[in-house]
Structures are given as structure tokens and as C-alpha cells.
Amino acid sequence: MNQLPIRIPFVDLNLQHRPIEFELQQAIQEVLNRGDFILGKGLSDFETAFASACGTEYGVGVASGTDAIALGLQACNIGIGDEVILPANTFIATLIGVLRAGAKPILVDCHPETALIDLEAATKAITAQTKAIIPVHLYGQMVSPRQLLDLADTYKLLIFEDAAQAHLAEREGYRAGSVGIAAAFSFYPSKNLGAFGDGGMLVTRDADVVAKMRCLRNYGASQKYVHIEIGTNSRLDSLQAAVLHQKLPYLSQWNSDRLTLAQQYDLELAPLASAGIIPMENQSSTGHVYHLYVVKVKDTFPLKRQQLQDHLTAGGIQTGIHYPIPCHLQPALAYLGYQPGDFPITELLAKQILSLPIYPGLKNTQVTEIATTIKSSCIAVST
Ligand SMILES: *Cc1c(COP(=O)(O)O)cnc(C)c1O
Numbered sequence: 001m002n003q004l005p006i007r008i009p010f011v012d013l014n015l016q017h018r019p020i021e022f023e024l025q026q027a028i029q030e031v032l033n034r035g036d037f038i039l040g041k042g043l044s045d046f047e048t049a050f051a052s053a054c055g056t057e058y059g060v061g062v063a064s065g066t067d068a069i070a071l072g073l074q075a076c077n078i079g080i081g082d083e084v085i086l087p088a089n090t091f092i093a094t095l096i097g098v099l100r101a102g103a104k105p106i107l108v109d110c111h112p113e114t115a116l117i118d119l120e121a122a123t124k125a126i127t128a129q130t131k132a133i134i135p136v137h138l139y140g141q142m143v144s145p146r147q148l149l150d151l152a153d154t155y156k157l158l159i160f161e162d163a164a165q166a167h168l169a170e171r172e173g174y175r176a177g178s179v180g181i182a183a184a185f186s187f188y189p190s191k192n193l194g195a196f197g198d199g200g201m202l203v204t205r206d207a208d209v210v211a212k213m214r215c216l217r218n219y220g221a222s223q224k225y226v227h228i229e230i231g232t233n234s235r236l237d238s239l240q241a242a243v244l245h246q247k248l249p250y251l252s253q254w255n256s257d258r259l260t261l262a263q264q265y266d267l268e269l270a271p272l273a274s275a276g277i278i279p280m281e282n283q284s285s286t287g288h289v290y291h292l293y294v295v296k297v298k299d300t301f302p303l304k305r306q307q308l309q310d311h312l313t314a315g316g317i318q319t320g321i322h323y324p325i326p327c328h329l330q331p332a333l334a335y336l337g338y339q340p341g342d343f344p345i346t347e348l349l350a351k352q353i354l355s356l357p358i359y360p361g362l363k364n365t366q367v368t369e370i371a372t373t374i375k376s377s378c379i380a381v382s383t
Pocket of ligand 1: 064065066067090091093094136162164165185186187188198199200
């Protein structure tokens with residue numbers, strides 16, 4: 001098969017940035033003019049604005065989403081001696097955050113229809129040592145806030161949200177980041193709200209958590225040269241904050257563009273359901289912010305997932321897999337003692353899932369083209 005050049009990339013950030021290039025340059029220029037690169041006005045302004053957009057009170061900008069989880073858990077006094085329940089089906093950073101905080105990660109399986117944490121499995125995993133649960137709002141869809149709050153209330157657990165893929169997502173009247181004691185966001189460039197580099201934020205309405213978090217990100221200093229924690233250096237640069245703040249007003253439009261594209265995919269892929277292409281279920285109506293659009297390629301489909309991916313690549317369409325190797329089977333985590341077969345749904349999904357391009361600026365005609373290329377793959381294989 002002749003490989004065409006990439007015509008539809010998996011992500012294209014230029015489409016998002018080009019229309020607002022001038023104002024982004026101005027925002028950067030203002031930071032240059034002020035010269036307050038670290039913990040400057042650009043940062044505190046953005047922290048307030050982002051926390052408020054999430055329906056909560058305080059934000060603490062840090063160097064990455066991973067740091068927002070690791071330091072955030074510490075700021076919530078979750079650490080040595082504590083068990084933390086989290087899904088096996090997540091990006092490894094969630095797990096790294098728990099380990100860095102010194103807590104013991106307890107992995108649980110996910111739902112096959114949504115890929116979100118299975119709260120029944122989580123309930124079974126609760127022990128006297130369980131201090132917190134980390135719902136990961138995966139692919140842009142929140143874990144049910146009502147069920148989470150019920151669980152946390154019944155068993156006296158803290159909820160710490162990993163909202164790295166769910167900026168402004170909503171479900172059951174709650175917004176991502178406003179459900180638990182605190183929530184971690186990532187501003188990695190391809191996230192729904194992305195910086196021009198790495199960045200992250202912890203949001204919370206707890207004044208004690210915010211004070212400890214500000215201290216931890218700044219060498220553990222409560223005031224200059226007075227160190228009350230063994231902290232680290234993890235601050236969101238004023239430059240990145242200025243870029244993010246400039247982009248923030250566009251975020252809900254960008255999210256609704258993603259939703260519209262997802263709805264089009266749902267419609268155009270529906271005829272392939274019987275053949276074995278099954279999109280992940282949206283259980284939150286218009287509150288899903290579709291960081292990723294993920295389908296399952298079932299065994300019944302005429303092509304293996306790899307073959308379908310190759311067929312799309314040959315047609316100039318880039319796709320992804322989020323994630324191909326579950327956390328519990330990662331080489332670095334073998335010491336935790338998990339085995340293949342421990343989380344059957346997570347392991348099955350890792351073999352079946354395929355992420356299709358979805359981003360603001362992707363055209364409806366391109367979604368049609370992707371759907372058509374998937375349909376044509378069945379024909380390609382039978383000839
Ligand atoms: C991106 C991501 C992270 C990590 O964020 P970084 O900014 O890349 O450190 C954590 N959890 C999830 C679910 C993510 O998607």
C-alpha cells in the first residue's frame with residue numbers, strides 16, 4: 001500500500017493558535033515588559049481565573065500535571081501509611097503521583113463502556129488504611145460525582161480528582177475540579193487547555209490545602225528563606241500562565257467544537273456498530289469535553305486494530321492509542337506485584353481501543369472522511 005503524506009494529523013495545535021496569534025504575542029510581551037517571570041502577577045491572575053472557571057476557589061500553578069497530583073496529594077496530607085484507590089486504566093502519571101506522595105496505590109478495574117473507574121470494584125478495595133480515591137475523568141468525561149460523593153461519604157474517604165483530561169467537563173450539575181478536596185489539571189500543549197510547554201494546576205476550596213501547596217511548590221517556604229516543608233521547585237511560569245489566561249475565554253467554545261465533532265463521529269460510525277466499531281459511551285450528555293474520541297475495535301471487526309490503524313495511516317490519517325500498556329503491566333511497576341489478568345477490562349481495552357483525531361479546527365468533512373476510510377477498510381480487507 002502506498003503511504004500518503006499525513007493529511008489529517010492526530011493533533012494540530014496551529015489551527016487553535018493561528019486565529020489568536022496576535023493576542024497571544026501581546027500577552028507574552030506584557031510579561032516581558034513586567035519582567036516578573038516567577039510567581040508574578042500573570043500567575044496569580046490566571047490561578048484565580050482558572051479556579052473560578054472550575055467552580056472552585058483557589059488555584060496553585062505548578063510545573064506539570066504530574067506535580068499537581070504528587071504535590072497535591074501531599075498538600076491534602078495523603079502519604080506514607082495511606083492507601084489510595086485509583087483506576088488501572090489511566091495515564092501512568094496518576095500512579096507516579098501517588099508513589100511520589102509516599103502513599104500506597106491500590107489499582108482497580110474500569111467499565112468497558114466508558115473506560116472510567118469501576119466504583120463497585122473501588123468499594124471492594126476499601127480497607128481501614130484507605131484514605132482517598134482518585135477518580136480520573138478520562139477522555140474528557142467525569143466519573144459520576146453523585147456516586148463518588150456517596151462513596152466518599154459512606155466510607156469517609158477523600159476524593160482527589162485527576163482532571164488532566166477534563167477542563168470544564170460537567171456531569172450531574174458538577175464541574176470537574178469542584179467535586180473533591182482538590183483536583184489536578186495538566187496544561188500539556190495538547191490538553192483541552194494547553195500551554196506553550198509544560199504546566200499544571202491544583203484547584204481546591206480548602207485554604208489549608210492551598211497554603212501547603214503554595215509552600216511545597218516553592219522549596220517548602222512559608223515566607224522567603226523560612227522552610228517548613230521539604231518542598232521542591234515546581235511553579236507555573238508567568239509566561240505560560242499569561243498564554244493560558246489569554247486562551248481561557250475560548251475554552252468553552254473549543255470544548256463545544258469537540259463535542260460537535262464527537263456527535264458527528266457517533267452518527268457516522270453508528271452503521272459500523274454491528275461490524276464491531278463501538279465508540280466509548282457518553283454518559284454525561286453535553287458535559288463531555290472529548291479530550292479524546294475513542295472507539296473499541298472488537299474481535300468481530302474484519303480487521304485487527306493494528307490493521308485498521310495501518311489502513312488509516314495509509315490514507316494519511318493519524319490515530320493514537322490511550323493507552324497501549326496498562327499501568328499495572330509497566331516494567332517499572334512490576335515491584336507492586338500485579339499480574340496479567342488482574343484487571344481484565346483494562347487489559348481488553350488496551351488491545352481494542354483506538355483514538356481518532358478530534359480538536360478544534362478539525363473539519364466536518366474530515367470527520368466524514370475518517371468515517372468513510374474506516375468503512376472502506378472492511379472492503380479493503382475482503383478483496
Ligand atoms: C496528561 C495527564 C497527566 C499528567 O500531566 P502532565 O502535565 O503531562 O504531567 C496526568 N493524568 C492524566 C490522566 C493525564 O492525561
